[in-house]
Amino acid sequence: MLHALLYQPLDNQDVRCQVCQRRCRIPQGDHGYCSTRKNVNGELYSLIYGRVSSMRVSPIEIKPMFHFYPGSH
Numbered sequence: 854m855l856h857a858l859l860y861q862p863l864d865n866q867d868v869r870c871q872v873c874q875r876r877c878r879i880p881q882g883d884h885g886y887c888s889t890r891k892n893v894n895g896e897l898y899s900l901i902y903g904r905v906s907s908m909r910v911s912p913i914e915i916k917p918m919f920h921f922y923p924g925s926h
C-alpha cells in the first residue's frame with residue numbers, strides 16, 4: 854500500500870480522488886468505485902501500485918514488427 858498522489862482532502866476525513874473522471878468522494882476507511890484506492894485516516898493510498906493493471910494476448914501480426922514469429926501470439 855503506497856501513499857497516493859492526486860487527491861484532495863475534504864471535511865470529516867473524506868478525500869476526493871482526482872485520478873479519473875469519476876472523482877470519487879471517499880469516506881474514511883472506504884474505497885473508491887474502482888476498489889484500488891483506500892482512504893486511511895483521511896489520507897488516500899493506492900492498493901495496486903507496481904502491479905500489472907491489464908494483460909492481453911493478441912496475434913503478432915497487429916504489432917508494429919515485421920516477420921517476427923509469424924502466426925504466434
Ligand code: SF4
Binds near residue numbers: 872874877885
Ligand atoms: S477512486 Fe478509482 S474510480 Fe474513483 S476517482 Fe479514483 S481512480 Fe477513479
